[in-house]
Amino acid sequence: MKTFNWATLGCGVIANQLAQALQAQGRNLYSVANRTHEKAIEFAKKYNIEKVYDSIDEVFEDEKVDIIYISTPHNTHIQYLRKALKAKKHVLCEKSITLNDKELEEAIQLAKENDVILAEAMTIYHMPIYRELKNKACQLGDLKMIQTNFGSYKEYNMNNRFFNPNLAGGALLDIGVYSLSLMRYFMSSCPDQILSQVKMAPSGVDEQVGILLTNPDGQMATITLTLHAKQPKRAMLAYDKGYIEIYEYPRGQKATITYTEDNHQEIIECGSTDKALQYEVLDMEDAILNGKESMHLDYSKDVMKIMSDLRRSWNFKYPEEKENGI
Template sequence: MEVLKIGIMGTGRIASLLAETMVQMPEVCLYGVASRSLEKAEEFAARYSIKKAYGSYEELAADSGIQLIYIATPHSEHYSNARLCLEHGKHVLCEKSFAANYSQAKEMIDLAEEKNLMITEAMWVRYMPMAETLKEILHSGIIGEPMTLTANLAYLVSNKPRIVKPELAGGALLDVGVYTLNFASLVFGDEITEISSSVIKTDSGVDAQNSITLLYPRGKMAVLNSSVQVLSDRQGIIYGTKGFLVVENINNFESICVYDTDRKLVVTYERPQQITGYEYQVLASKAAIEQGMTECPQMPHQTTLHVMKVMDELRRQWGIRYPFEKDE
């Protein structure tokens, strides 16, 4: 496969960032875009010189010229949108959070595997070179054994309807907290022994702010905070037995600074030049498709399902259930 033909489902901010990225990538062709409004799709297509615009998701999924569809719709729609794509034989790159809950995510993955199609979660930091750099630093033993980590991510986005509406699977957890959970997963893996948490809800009943503590084997701990009401420094800090390191911006690692037992800076790793950072998940998807894989090794299905299961448990603790889940 030389150039991968890609379609985008949805025309929001993230879809625009992906389009801006892909038009600068010679490895792919941004072939089509779909919205529930043909006018919006046509405007988006004109902006990025995309060949085709569709006024329905069904038309996009049915186009035989497209191989991979990037899903950039609200969390509540990922399940039905992904099923539509898979039923039409399309590979899927699905924006995070992958689904609204574990049950939906499992069905999406099972269907992809049944049809021998690639599906992966667009958790972009997982695909970036800096994620591998972080693993290499930890493996080197320069900070000793990592025992504790903290991570926080918060943005001033509580004015956006998709963030606060329960029917759109809103809340800080699925929108930004998923990054803190993935950061912890990158460092400590997925074997969690205990989950405890606190939450502050919006008037609409979804989580506005949350604090999560995860315990792991051998006495390891992660403390994670996310919010849609405040602005945070976005740092991830990993504390080891011989020092610690600071990751600037867990949402797109800008740098990793390593400190010794005297808290003196030892070494700094800077992020390599990138288009936007979104190119890596697209290239990983292309490689997986070419190799006949149903998942990307950077974001295994097992990890996607693990994180979904953790988020289900957190929402259970908080008493948050989305309206459409009552039918599941």
């Protein structure tokens, strides 16, 4: 079986998890690129990485690199995606994969033209619990309603990315993408009716959001998000014959099914939260080797269109979008 050379563009929290995921499989990252060269050197020493680039562009030119993991801020993704895909590198890009649907359409076209795999690093699509629940759902009848919550308390601090428009901050791109991805994974089709309410933070990004969605099959979803108040990361899927509850759903490993007829419960445990990046790595490599659609770029495309349409309805654009007339 082919061994792939992985490069990380960025060396923050997710890059550390990627390096650890590969080491858990008896491998190391091949190379690291980062805006701050000194941080890249420290990162390489920490994880016994063979190659450190003097400039970011060198990662795209390195013929030994098979897959690039991009984990820089959202608003930098498209510039690196363009270079990586044109250099015929497979790319796994941290969520949210781009700022908007126009950028994603461009990236998808580049991936097709260069015959490489492009995917979003969305844990929902790769945690084993969700594949198991999708199989179980066949016994529960028709899906009627999905409810998801995600709340995190972040200080109004412009030095971090959460509330900074110059770093593509805001609830939708940072945490809403998880809720919408879970919704899309279980819904039979993409929602075509969407209503929302939004509260903007003092910095001008979306701080708190409520979304109601309905698809052509009559399945509905409600999503509540906040970056300035804690609430549980809880998902509930209601079917004819029962409902499923999942806590800590972005990297879920346990769910409870309550059956409508007699109220008895079934506990489903599958996979491990700690192995989230390992599952993404293995699925990505499998997609490259076998041409499988296991990375669900089609779902990422639907979710990005929903998020872009929501922000348009709020008249909320990031600086790059204003500059580019998007």
